[in-house]
Amino acid sequence: MFNKAPHGKELFEDLRIRIVALHKDGLGYKRFRNNLKLSYSTVARVIQRFSKMGSIQDRPHKGRSTKLSARPVRQVQILASKNRRMSAASIALEVAEVEGPLVSAQTIRCTLQQVGLHWRHLRRKPLLKLAYRKARKQFAEDNLSKSMNYQNCVLWSDETKINLFGSNGVQHV
Template sequence: MAPKKKEHSIDVRSQVIQHFLNGDSYTDIVDKVLIPRPTIVSIVQKYKKSKCVLNISGRGRKRKTTVAVDRIIRRKIKVDRRKSATAVKIEIEKELGVVIHANTVRNRLHEIGLYGRVARKKPYVNKVNRAKRIAYAKMMIQKSSDYWKHVLWSDESKFNLFGSDGKVMVWRSRSEEYEPICTVPTVKHNGGNVMVWGCFSRSGVGNLFFIDNIMDRFCYREILQKNLLQSAMKLGLTRSLVFQHDNDPKHTAKIVKDWLNGKKIEVLKWPASSPDLNPIEHVWDELERRMKKHHPSNKEELKKALLQEWNGIGDDVTEKLVDSVPNRLYECIRMQGYPTRY
């Protein structure tokens, strides 16, 4: 006989038993509750044996672990989120003499909402920079939404012709995706074939410039000379421009500062290790997603495709990203300066 796929609800079973106790025949019960006769017979026979409509407790396989062992399993994972289920299994067997399977460990963790997931890669932020990030966020969160409309966001990025990503598994709940213990610290620009400089504001994207030479302070000043004011004019920011770039040494070099001061360009003060506060990081993500349909075989084809997709990014994307800045600042404060989900 094939196993049952599901049981009827307690209300339905109670109704069947009540009709049976009232002296109704199986045929009468079928007509009243509209359930097949074999099912009626099965429900009644089960009631005769157990004298209970509910399922008898204790059915099914017994748990291999006690409450105390469950607690130890959970504690081991919460102390070290990168520990594997197999490692926990071995430790439990050595320390407590309880023989269990690695799947049992996984099941106990699933019960409290922890699942094995690839750790998110986020930049390492030390204690000093966390304090600076919090101070910056508390100061800038007071700015009006109109202020951010005048900011020209900029950054450099690299795009690969080929590449692969390593994976690190951690145990976490859904809400712990960006907790420091569940992310993998990483650094920016990890390989690539074409390096670009780009900028954008709420009203759209500016110029995309390909960097073919060694990127130093002289090269960076030349990029700004050729693209900054031109992009600002294109985006309508000539009268109230606030320029943003990070604290890379070539960005803060004296010749760059002198050029910006000479052009009377206001520079947005920026905390270190804060790519998550810069919405242009998501512009790079958008550009990378759009590049997936292209399959360039050399740098020239890659450049052509990048420029085509960059110019295709509309203000619907840039408006949404700039409008997210206040939320980014709030998240930075909430995370106490650690990397946020952005």
């Protein structure tokens, strides 16, 4: 059987207490649903849950609980924001040394994503420094008056390095 998505909002706890109290007083659903301005099915669902579970508290949610508590998460956030070049594996080891459980690097990456520290590509330095750009400009100005035959012999390249396979050395921070 498939779980259905929730329909609508959760009711406040004091409203659920009032519904159960009115039901225990012997009033029918239709009598007090108009006073509370709720639908019949909403009132019925609250009372059915109370009779089945014996409580009006929300049930615990499904899914695996988090491996890191709030304190190690803050520590991960501080370590990553102080040193953006620190790897997730080294952060995991440091957290385990101090107080937290030993977690994988992937858990650290997911934790950093959740707290808003997303990995970015390192900014590359300019390919040509200012001195080289000036030298190139000077070379072009000096050879402007030379013949076209000379300029055809000069190799005009843009220093672009292209990798067909493998990483081109991009680092994430």
